[in-house]
Amino acid sequence: MYSFLPIAFFKNEFVPFEEARISIATHALHYGTGAFGGLRGIPDPQNPKQILLFRLDRHCQRLSQSAKFLHYDLPAQKIEETIVTFVKKNQPNKSFYIRPFVYTSDLGIAPRVHNIEKDFFVYGLELGDYLSADGVNCRISSWYRQEDRSFPLRGKISAAYITSSLAKTEAVESGFDEAILMNSQGKVCEASGMNIFLVRNGQLITPGFDQDILEGITRDSIVKIAKDLGIETIERSVDKSELFIADEVFLSGTAAKITPVNRIENYQLPETRPLTEKLKEKLTAITENRDPNYQNWVYAISLDG
Known part of the structure; x- marks a missing residue:
């Protein structure tokens, strides 16, 4: 079982993770019209009251570029600011993983990326080794x-x-x-x-x-x-x-x-x-x-x- 961070960013606000829910009719759920990122955060070994994110700017840039394929203009700076606030609100004390996601949030059945609502959310979970360190x-x-x-x-x-x-x-x-x-x-x-x-x-x-x-x-x-x-x-x-x-x-x-x-x-x-x-x-x-x-x-x- 995953241990999710308590606060998520959803519908342009920070809410409890359990309240971040989408409809079964969400366009991206049916057509895969979404794009995601993933980055790790760790407590600073030299300062436990500080969190370290690896190449945050590059991760935000790639997600912003991915969003363009969905005809979604989402500046990397907005993604970065959201992630920084997300970390501060969650106050993690273990190694964790952040999953930002952009998607077509409209409720519709026509496969397209034009003239359709898009949105952006962020959640996180505690994460140690994804694969065995022994190989x-x-x-x-x-x-x-x-x-x-x-x-x-x-x-x-x-x-x-x-x-x-x-x-x-x-x-x-x-x-x-x-x-x-x-x-x-x-x-x-x-x-x-x-x-x-x-x-x-x-x-x-x-x-x-x-x-x-x-x-x-x-x-x-x-x-x-x-x-x-x-x-x-x-x-x-x-x-x-x-x-x-x-x-x-x-x-x-x-x-x-x-x-x-x-x-x-x-x-x-x-x-x-x-x-x-x-x-x-x-x-x-x-x-x-x-x-x-x-x-x-x-x-x-x-x-x-």
């Missing part, structure tokens, strides 16, 4: 990632996650923890809700934006960190067979953070993961505001005022 076992999904020519993959659109849901369930019901999806060209794309990286011969490799991946914010952070650390980083297409002979493979995402992959199908990966561990330690230090070189990635919210 996961993955299978190659029988489901394929959508193509950008038929779906706006530069947005985090809710309808896209039917594929992720089918792939995740297929993986778990066949004895694995997570799924790896291929794109329509048969190249490695991403996991059910995470980007994917592999290490070969000291190089960090990840599918590029031309591979129909989500523009992950944690992915972007890892690429920047790796380059700053002098790790050769390559964004390109990746063949399935490369995963089986990789030195290291890991998944990345807001919920998953950096999660190592132990096994893919029946191919066991090496137990030693020097680059994965190095990047994971660095990212943890940054999110806890212990690295002065990345303090602009961390937004601190005082719970006292």
Whole structure:
């Protein structure tokens, strides 16, 4: 069971979480005409009366961009201000996850995004590790990632996650923890809700934006960190067979953070993961505001005022 934060932002006001309810006739519920974001917050290890949010500005910018696909003009600044107030009102004292969501809120049956009401809500829940920190076992999904020519993959659109849901369930019901999806060209794309990286011969490799991946914010952070650390980083297409002979493979995402992959199908990966561990330690230090070189990635919210 999830432990939800007590206050939500709904219909342009802050209300108890239990009172934030939508109608069964809500347009987005029927057609997937919504877009969401997700970001983590943690109590500052050095100051428990302060909350740290990782790359708040980038998360708000991406959700604002996603809203444009719904013909919804929602400025990133409004999203940011709402989230900051949301955190102050909830006064969280444990690691948590924030879910902002934009959607067509009208009650109607015509599939469209024009001439229809839109709205925006925010809620949160306590969240520790989304996947096992010790690593996961993955299978190659029988489901394929959508193509950008038929779906706006530069947005985090809710309808896209039917594929992720089918792939995740297929993986778990066949004895694995997570799924790896291929794109329509048969190249490695991403996991059910995470980007994917592999290490070969000291190089960090990840599918590029031309591979129909989500523009992950944690992915972007890892690429920047790796380059700053002098790790050769390559964004390109990746063949399935490369995963089986990789030195290291890991998944990345807001919920998953950096999660190592132990096994893919029946191919066991090496137990030693020097680059994965190095990047994971660095990212943890940054999110806890212990690295002065990345303090602009961390937004601190005082719970006292």
